Amino acid sequence: MRVVSHTCSNTEIVCALGARDQLIAVDSDSDHPPEVVSELVQLGRDLQLDVDAAMALKPDLVLTSLTVPGHQRIVAEFAARGVPHVVCNPQNLGDVFDDIHRIAAALAIPERGERLVAEMQAAMPLQSQRDDAPRVLVEWWPKPVIGAARRSWVHDLIERAGGRNALGAADMQTHSYAAGEPPAEDIDLIAMSWCGVKVDKYRADVVVRRDGWQDVPAVRDGRIVAISEEFLGRPGPRLVEGYRQLRAAIEAID
CATH class of the missing domain: 3.40.50.1980 (Nitrogenase molybdenum iron protein domain)
Structure with missing residues (x-):
């Protein structure tokens, strides 16, 4: 064929x-x-x-x-x-x-x-879901901030890895934040997974300097990780590696 x-x-x-x-x-x-x-x-x-x-x-x-x-x-x-x-x-x-x-x-x-x-x-075994499971934002793009919402395979990956999707209440594929808009959600972990950008170009300081985000727990406590979009943004076999990296980042939170 x-x-x-x-x-x-x-x-x-x-x-x-x-x-x-x-x-x-x-x-x-x-x-x-x-x-x-x-x-x-x-x-x-x-x-x-x-x-x-x-x-x-x-x-x-x-x-x-x-x-x-x-x-x-x-x-x-x-x-x-x-x-x-x-x-x-x-x-x-x-x-x-x-x-x-x-x-x-x-x-x-x-x-x-x-x-x-x-x-x-x-x-990708399902991890036990704690009542205080960390709230995770998987960020597809930094400006404007676009994150994975409920209608996304990433929502399921976050939950399987032991976290909660910070945008899980948004019944859509992605959610965009307006410039300077602080998130209404508490976010314990931010995973940069910027579409079309090589992972070595991801910069946590872009997130840290974002207007209105300084009091977000993930920013305040330095819990910002880089996970290649190849492992989260491509709905195929390499989602397994995305799951592993999400799980490791979630488990690292006290």
């Missing part, structure tokens, strides 16, 4: 399923596993994917996504071409597992999907 992947997470799922040999092209944001993607045709950034170039490769299957605003146009273009495609749009961790099953089924390897999901679930 000749497979085109439109997003990083789908590329990583295919490889984790042991089907990397079926990939013929990926978006240029797909950077893992490097030894695989470096050998594939690059179709451009996920929001500007060259659909004509993808179709010229005569794919049997396109794996696409609605996880980023603007992906709708790319999905619609593939749908209009009539090519078989799978669209992922997870709102929680269960949806991520379902997407892995759907991709595995589309690749005719359903048993590998079952095995991968079982391995991920075993690697």
Whole structure:
């Protein structure tokens, strides 16, 4: 089967399923596993994917996504071409597992999907939830501040890791804070996971200097950690590493 992947997470799922040999092209944001993607045709950034170039490769299957605003146009273009495609749009961790099953089924390897999901679930055990569980903000962007809210697989990761999502009451995918707006929520831990930024460029001082945030417990007590967006922002197998780092940061709180 000749497979085109439109997003990083789908590329990583295919490889984790042991089907990397079926990939013929990926978006240029797909950077893992490097030894695989470096050998594939690059179709451009996920929001500007060259659909004509993808179709010229005569794919049997396109794996696409609605996880980023603007992906709708790319999905619609593939749908209009009539090519078989799978669209992922997870709102929680269960949806991520379902997407892995759907991709595995589309690749005719359903048993590998079952095995991968079982391995991920075993690697992310649910920690006991204390009444005083730390409130965690996973921050997708620093200015304006955008955080993961309830309709996000990150909400589930935080809870599995033993914390509470500081934005868990917000029934949406993300919540944005206005400039200078102090958070109404008490936040015990801030995890910087800035989208599209390499983790070595994350700077805690950007959070510390933020207007109105000096009395936030996480800022006041220096509980600001960096977790690569590769491990939290990509709904695929490497969420396991994001869970591990969240759990370690939560357990480090007295």
